[in-house]
Amino acid sequence: MSQNSTRRVTSADVARLAGVSRATVSYVLNDTPKQTISAGTRTRVLDAATRLGYAPSAAARTLRTGRSDVVLCLLPDWPIGPELGSTLNNLSTALARQGLTFVVHPGNREDRPIGEIWKAITPAAVIAWSDFSPAEIAAMRSAGVALVVALLGHGGEHERESTVPQDLIGRRQAEHLVSTGHSRLGYAYPDDERLRIFADPRLAGVRQTCRRSRVGGPATETVALDPGSAAAAVRRWQAAGVTGVCAYNDEVALAVLSGVRRLGLHAPGDLAVIGVDDIPPARLAVPPLTTVTTDQAAVAEFLTATVVAAIAGRPAPPAPSADLVSLVRRDSA
Incomplete structure (x- = not known):
């Protein structure tokens, strides 16, 4: 295949290079249980995927597993300072440990309607700082979004408030x-x-x-x-x-x-x-x-546990205590 080609590499390309079926490629890359695949075949598939730079698309994973692994974070039109940057970094790391992909969309609702954003991504969960309207919540629920979180919202029936008031x-x-x-x-x-x-x-x-x-x-x-x-x-x-x-x-x-x-x-x-x-x-x-x-790391772990529980249909974990907020005593006060 030409290195200048812009065509997306598919599982069929991996199968041809490895000399196996597409089903075998799927079994190996998804680590499907109860499949008798030899160590040699598994190695050929993994080597072929690496050489071609193949990664299953988010859409394909959604079709295969019945759910998305994307968590969409909608940022308002805010300056992104050190604290918000730390929050996003911690959340991305915590979600990655659970096999979830964190996608951040900056901007505001006037730039692009929320519906256009989440429909394009089909996320498992949507996190924002401001409130959603009842119509927005209903539309996301109908599309199978497992969790809708408004971190600085007013805590309506379908949303949750920030972990740190x-x-x-x-x-x-x-x-x-x-x-x-x-x-x-x-x-x-x-x-x-x-x-x-x-x-x-x-x-x-x-x-x-x-x-x-x-x-x-x-x-x-x-x-x-x-x-x-x-x-x-x-x-x-x-x-x-x-x-x-x-x-x-x-x-x-x-x-x-x-x-x-x-x-x-x-x-x-x-x-x-x-x-x-x-x-x-x-x-x-x-x-x-x-x-x-x-403690932004603790906040990120709580939000991640909340997302994972929602996707799995389990009750949300208990909210962390007010001890998350602490004083750093220096000389100015």
């Missing part, structure tokens, strides 16, 4: 500041509207802690990733008597720290700052950034 992250931040003596808190909100799906519940968690602990705030300021914007926010926080700030994430927290330095102030003496995510630059900040982190 975002308000818990905000509570962890505020609880730390309250425990270290701060009596009026601020919140550094991101200036990217696309992040509201995370920022609003985190801010709600900070508010809950302020009410429960009877401390002032949170005085909320939108902080761009810019020292000047951050310095202006720090001035307003100081005028309002704020002594500790919960930032939406580590990047926003680093901006706040730069604003503190620009004004000739110091953290945590003049203003304590705590972030979220524990990105690598957090430990290089001046001072090193106190932050809240989530």
Whole structure:
């Protein structure tokens, strides 16, 4: 066969090169049990498949097994930062261990309707961060999608909520500041509207802690990733008597720290700052950034177990505990 050919290699090509039937190729490559195939024949088939670069198509596997092995992840129009990248990497690894293929589709529903995406891929499960409409859920169920997960959804009848409630992250931040003596808190909100799906519940968690602990705030300021914007926010926080700030994430927290330095102030003496995510630059900040982190590997294992259980028709595993979210104590708060 010409190396310049663009035709897809098929099991028939492997069978011809190995000198066996297509059925034998199928038995060997799928490791079909209860087949008496000699070691020599098995080796010839595997060598032929390797030489030709043959891999069974996803569609063929679906027809053979009665189910897809693809898990489709729909990403909204978000910036993909270190934390989201870690989530996707961990999930891909955990799913691969179960023989499942992880496919990520970035973008938004205005770019291409959800139906066009999952119909083209025929996945076993669909994971997204935002809610699906009842019509979307019904269509996916009718097509045999075993599991529909809206990680930051509202938990309707056919969907499941995130394993880590975002308000818990905000509570962890505020609880730390309250425990270290701060009596009026601020919140550094991101200036990217696309992040509201995370920022609003985190801010709600900070508010809950302020009410429960009877401390002032949170005085909320939108902080761009810019020292000047951050310095202006720090001035307003100081005028309002704020002594500790919960930032939406580590990047926003680093901006706040730069604003503190620009004004000739110091953290945590003049203003304590705590972030979220524990990105690598957090430990290089001046001072090193106190932050809240989530065990993304454990989240990925739970989501994978949920997908596998749904495909097999078994009950979902119990959700992991709130211990997934923990404090990383450094010098900024």
